[in-house]
Structures are given as structure tokens and as C-alpha cells.
Amino acid sequence: EVQLVESGGGLVQPGRSLRLSCEVSGFTFDDYAMHWVRQAPGKGLEWVSGISWDSGNIGYADSVKGRFIISRDNAKNSLFLQLMSPRTDDTASYFCVRGRGPGYYVALFDHWGQGTLVTVSS
Amino acid sequence: DIQMTQSPSSLSASVGDRLTITCQASQDISKYLNWYQHKPGRAPQLLIYDASNLQTGVPSRFSGGGSGTDFTFTVSSLQPEDIATYYCQQYSHRPYTFGQGTKVEI
Numbered sequence: 001e002v003q004l005v006e007s008g009g010g011l012v013q014p015g016r017s018l019r020l021s022c023e024v025s026g027f028t029f030d031d032y033a034m035h036w037v038r039q040a041p042g043k044g045l046e047w048v049s050g051i052s053w054d055s056g057n058i059g060y061a062d063s064v065k066g067r068f069i070i071s072r073d074n075a076k077n078s079l080f081l082q083l084m085s086p087r088t089d090d091t092a093s094y095f096c097v098r099g100r101g102p103g104y105y106v107a108l109f110d111h112w113g114q115g116t117l118v119t120v121s122s
Numbered sequence: 123d124i125q126m127t128q129s130p131s132s133l134s135a136s137v138g139d140r141l142t143i144t145c146q147a148s149q150d151i152s153k154y155l156n157w158y159q160h161k162p163g164r165a166p167q168l169l170i171y172d173a174s175n176l177q178t179g180v181p182s183r184f185s186g187g188g189s190g191t192d193f194t195f196t197v198s199s200l201q202p203e204d205i206a207t208y209y210c211q212q213y214s215h216r217p218y219t220f221g222q223g224t225k226v227e228i
Binding site: 037044045046047050059060061062095100105106107108109110111112113114115 | 123156158160164165166167168171172177209211213216217218219220221222223
């Protein structure tokens, strides 16, 4: 069974760094691109970032470019998102998502985690 | 960025009803359109990919169609467990964008 389990969310002050993690199981991690998608309270879904199977291709939404860093450790079956300078409008549930296939250009999200809530507030 | 406009934003229907949601892209996205179901407190679920392909394990009462800029999502016979918010999403161009969602109530 495919499982994606996020962790690392919580309350963070604006500008203070936070690192989200996603540990996966039930599939061969380095066969797949991975993504982060978020949902602000009462709002819809927003793609945040994606990374190819070998970390060779990475993309970000304009809203987080230069502030967030996506990475992965294939040896540990783990995906990460570093929030370098979070703002109050980054408050959201962050979902770890599997893409279909190794390239992140095929942004077809076939498995999702339950999400981890990040609250950015002073 | 490609804007995805869903309609309606919410609807109320009865068990057994046929319902249709539309999604319009601000530019041609060919067939690169997916549909997701999201229930509160649950992980979103992929239902339809590439406009009209049913994801494995998804009931056949769900279907999708369209290409280019205009797409539809249909539930042929609404069931109580279909209460959720539905989103379209394009992956023709980065950034990958979602519609604003359609909340379905009974």
C-alpha cells in the first residue's frame, strides 16, 4: 500500500525557517517525481513545488520561488520542503504528493498524504 | 499563468441525480486536465486524468470529457459518499494550476 506521511508542521514566526518532511513507503521512491501542494484555510489547492526522481529538474510556484527549497533523499525514501522565509500568507496545510512517473512535468498527482498544517504567525 | 475557472462553485443535489461540473482554461491545454475529489480531513483523490481516463479503482459513475479549453466532469448517479469538493487541475504549463473547487452537497 502506498503511504505518504508528512511531518514538521506547526507554529512558526514570520521569517523563521521551518522544514517539512515526507516519508514514503509502498513503492519504489526513486521511480517517481514528487510534489508539494498546499491549501490555505478555507481556500483551494495550490501547487507549490515539484522535483524529478533524480533531483535534476525542480520547479516552484512564483509565490514561493526564492523562499522555499524542495529536496529529496532517495536512500531514505524522503521528500523535504524548507520554508526559508515564511510569511503569514504561507499558512496552509501542506500535502506531499506523488507524481506519475519520474519526470515532474507529468504533474498528475496520483497519491497524496494527509497533510501537515503550517501556521505562520507572530 | 493559466487560469482554471470551475462552475458552479457549489451545488446541492439529491441521491441518484446526475451532476455536471465544468472547467474552463484560459488557454489551450490539450488533454492535460485532471479531476480530484477532496473530503474534509482526508487526502485528495485522483478521479480522472488526461481529461477522460478513469483512475484505477474509481467507480464508473465518474467520468470526464473535453479538450482544449473546455472540460466537463460528470457523476452519473450521485451517492451519499460523493459529498466532497471537486477540483480540476491543468498540467500543460507550469505553474500547474487548480480550479477554485466545486462543493457538492446533498
